[in-house]
Amino acid sequence: MTLILTVLQIVTPVFLLAAIGFAWVKLGIDYDTAFVTRLAMTLAVPALIFVALARGDIDPGAAGTLALAALVSYLAVLAAIWAICRVMRLGLRTYWAPLSFGNTGNLGLPLALFAFGELGLGFAVVVFSVGAMVQFTLGIMIVAGTVNPLRALREPMVAATLLGGLFLWQEWRVPAVALNTLDLIGQMAIPLMLITLGVAVARLQPQGLLRVAGLSLLKLAVCGAVALAVGTAFGLDRITLGVLVVQLATPVAVTSYLLAVKYGADAPPVAGLVVVSTLMAVGSLPLILAFFV
Template sequence: MDLVWRIAQVIIPVFLIVALGYVYTRKRHPDYGWFNRIMLDVLTPLLVYTALAGKDFHLAEHTRLLAGGAILILVTGAIAWPLARMSHTDPRTLVPVVMFTNCGNMGLPLALLAFGQQGFAAAVALFSISNVIHFSLGARITSAHASTRDLLLSPLMISSALGFASAATGVRPPDVIFTGMRMLGEAMLPLMLFALGARLTQLKREDIPRGLLGAFARPVIGLAIALPLAYVLQLEGIARGQLLLFAALPPAVMQFLLAERYQQEPERVAAMILLGNALAVVSVPIGLALSL
């Protein structure tokens, strides 16, 4: 019962905010264009930088976890490729959906609630590593014509590079400036969940059949790899929990933006991502049960 209560304490606040975003969007139909742009260009980069550059984050303590996250992404992609062939699905559509988790919108708030501030910075580091791979290799898998240079020069990638540099050198802005940056960045956590709820309004009944493959493959393959990988890397405690939660997360919302940008079956990608995030009510508690 204690474990069930701990899981409930983590997921109830998260899904409450997602539900609020869903209900509000269904009733009001707001235009989120400016909202999404501010989140992507300002709030998310500040969240990433301040978490990585904070005095409570020590890069050397998380090298095995970050290596585990990178290995997990690459191995899931390698397994998803033959799965796409066997299911007669375009690999450029399915593989990135299975490779990359929603470690931003859903993963960061979950990590903060599950592991506290001590584990949150490590979750942001995993988020950054995932984005680096997503905006380089992931973009090239999605489209042979993807401009990796433009993606890697985005505010999010620059803030990740600066954050890791600050973590390695200890050089960061004065506390009076850093505090303001952190306040803005932390506002991103509930907004991410609210935005996820807004996106779920786009899920249609006819999208369910074509979205099931990616929706289920993402957490199932991820956990099947993460469990032995955590043992091989000798991850324990919070580090092991972080990797398993990372593996259990649904597909990354960001992949829909890439699929739409390069016209790689965006409707099918959207179905996989939205259905996967809706089914997170099942996969996330499983991941937390293995993590806590």
């Protein structure tokens, strides 16, 4: 009973904030998703990432090992999902990227913070950043059929990661005034992302529920198993292993739907994956956390 209550205390705030966004839309109140997303992704989230790394709460060696484990995990997941898509004759441009990349920002970062504290958030930022760089290079190549490797470097989140990683590696210290200001800005990120997630889910329409439910379960199993295997092989401790598994096991990200729309892939099935996998996460993520908390 104690374990159940602990897990519920971790996941309940996450889904309640998303529920606020969901209810906001259903009540017919305007929500400028484009503005809020731009505010979060260009200001709040980069500040959160930089502070989490530059503060120096995590060991640089452990962060480097986790980054390498995350990169290997993503590449292994991409290979596994490619094989599954070929066997099941699923369109690669439609299904490959969404089934490979999870919602490591909107859900992964808050869950890591509530489950493992500030230390867990720092490690979750590492996995999130690696995933973002892979998604904005290989992920876009998959969806669009072309790739510009420099695109990732133009993303504020990636720039914040590289700069924060440099401060962490060199053990530089940010002046207190600047760090406190960036910390305050970064505190906007998690509430904004969770509420926006609820808004996005409320506006999407699931397509082919039975099929996307099966694919959502498949994504959860493949990504979770790969992360657990790779993390164990790298000898990660309980917290870093838990962060890696939770991050990769997160549901299909709304970003995948936006990229499908932008680059002309088949967007409705991706929308269905986002909605169904997010609803499944209400039950699956607490079960995963129970193994590590």
